[in-house]
Amino acid sequence: MYCMEIEIKNRTDDQLTFIIEGVDVSLVNALRRICMMEVPTMAIERVEILKNDARIFDEALAHRLGMVPLTTDLDSLILPEDCDCDGHCPRCSVSLVLEGKGPKTEEKGPKTLYSGDLKSEDPNLKPVYDTIPLIKLKEGQEVVLEAIAQLGMGKDHAKWQPTTTCAYKYYPQITIDNDKCEACLQCVEECPRSVLEYDEKKKTIKVVDLENCSLCRTCEKNCQNQAITADLTQDKFIFHIESDGSLSPTEILSLASDVLAGKADKIIDFKPGGSKQ
Numbered sequence: 001m002y003c004m005e006i007e008i009k010n011r012t013d014d015q016l017t018f019i020i021e022g023v024d025v026s027l028v029n030a031l032r033r034i035c036m037m038e039v040p041t042m043a044i045e046r047v048e049i050l051k052n053d054a055r056i057f058d059e060a061l062a063h064r065l066g067m068v069p070l071t072t073d074l075d076s077l078i079l080p081e082d083c084d085c086d087g088h089c090p091r092c093s094v095s096l097v098l099e100g101k102g103p104k105t106e107e108k109g110p111k112t113l114y115s116g117d118l119k120s121e122d123p124n125l126k127p128v129y130d131t132i133p134l135i136k137l138k139e140g141q142e143v144v145l146e147a148i149a150q151l152g153m154g155k156d157h158a159k160w161q162p163t164t165t166c167a168y169k170y171y172p173q174i175t176i177d178n179d180k181c182e183a184c185l186q187c188v189e190e191c192p193r194s195v196l197e198y199d200e201k202k203k204t205i206k207v208v209d210l211e212n213c214s215l216c217r218t219c220e221k222n223c224q225n226q227a228i229t230a231d232l233t234q235d236k237f238i239f240h241i242e243s244d245g246s247l248s249p250t251e252i253l254s255l256a257s258d259v260l261a262g263k264a265d266k267i268i269d270f271k272p273g274g275s276k277q
Contacts, residue, residue, distance in 0.1 A: 009211070014242060016249035019171065019211075021236040027260075028168050028237050034256040037155040040079060041162045041246040042070040042125060044096070046088070046148040053102075053141040061135060065098075065147050066159045068115045069128040069244040072151075074255075076124070079151045088148050094125045096147045102137040110136040118147070125149065128245030162252050165242035170232035172213035178204055180227035187219035187228055195219075211238060 003022045010017040020028065047062040054061075083092035100113045116130025135143060154161035174195070183203060188196045196219060197208040205228070217230045241249040 009238075011250070013248065014245060016241045016253065018239055019236065020239055021171075021233075023235060023237070025237075028239065030260060031253075031256055032166050032168055032239075034259050035166045035241060035252050036161050036163050038153055038259050039162050039247070039252050039255045040072075040074065040151045040153050041160050042072045042077075042094070042149050043152055043157070043159040044068065044070070044147045045093075045150045045152065047145055048147075049143075049145040051142055051144040054135050054137055054143055056135055061143075061145075064134055065118075066157075068118070068132055068134075069246050070149055071125055071128055072162075072246045073124055074151075076122075077151055088150065093148050093150045094120060094122045096120045096126075096149060097145070098134070098147065099144050100135075100137055100142065102139045102141040104139070110138045112136050113143070120149075162243060162247050163241055164244050165240060168237045168239040170215065170234075171236035171238055172210055172215050173231045173233050174207050174210060174213065174219075175229045175231070176205055176207070177227045177229075180225045181205055181223075182225060182227075184224075186222045186224075190218050190222045192216065192218060 005021040007019040007021075008016070009019060044062075044065045047058075047065055049058045049061070052058055052061065077094070078092050080088070080092045083089065085092060096118045098113065098118050100111065100117060103111045113134045113136075114130060115127040115132035115134060117134070118127055120126040137143065152160035181204065183198065183205060185198055185205075188198055188205060193209070193212045193214060195207060195209050195213045196205055198204075199206045213230065215230055215232055219228050220226075220230045241252060243249045243252060247255075
């Protein structure tokens with residue numbers, strides 16, 4: 001049984017960094033993979049192009065639309081495979097419309113349509129960012145299309161991944177032997193991340209930003225007296241999640257934890273022959 005300790009280091013609308021202690025790498029990596037691959041989000045799945053005079057292939061435009069992150073409300077929609085409709089319906093999908101015409105003769109330069117020009121039938125399910133360029137229209141060009149957005153998972157396509165970054169690293173541990181250290185400052189100067197600093201009062205080297213250490217061990221390699229040791233803590237990790245805006249990092253982590261707990265329950269309840277306890 002794990003006895004975990006979690007400490008939140010930084011939390012914003014789109015980023016979350018925390019320290020998790022008391023687990024091994026298999027659990028942390030499973031959590032990372034589920035955050036990326038098994039947390040459902042909204043993305044455009046089908047595009048019906050009614051008119052496209054621009055110099056971009058329909059397939060390329062559809063792919064570009066599919067990669068636009070959309071806000072996600074998991075309480076109002078269900079996964080398509082859980083719906084009994086033939087293709088899409090209000091229970092499992094949302095329709096977005098994109099319309100635009102090229103500039104008039106007296107206007108300068110082409111007209112650009114952005115993600116904010118996608119008009120959704122549900123105001124709560126729309127592009128996260130309004131400034132993603134989609135298509136440029138020159139004079140006389142026009143585009144009209146309807147896009148159908150549905151829930152999906154990153155294991156099926158990257159457009160459904162809720163994270164732009166989801167990674168962890170071992171928590172570093174730096175030990176300085178002051179009996180051997182001559183304070184030559186070589187380790188301070190060579191450290192690429194300014195983890196070490198010279199203490200003027202004590203005339204010794206001290207660690208000032210331990211969590212920023214990448215365990216490159218440059219300090220250790222450049223110490224001629226072997227007074228410094230950089231190592232990792234086996235059961236302690238720094239975990240970082242950055243969201244694309246479709247869900248908050250806290251929601252992603254919470255949903256991933258629920259999925260992981262469900263997988264664990266299936267293993268515990270499994271009995272040979274397919275029956276359950």
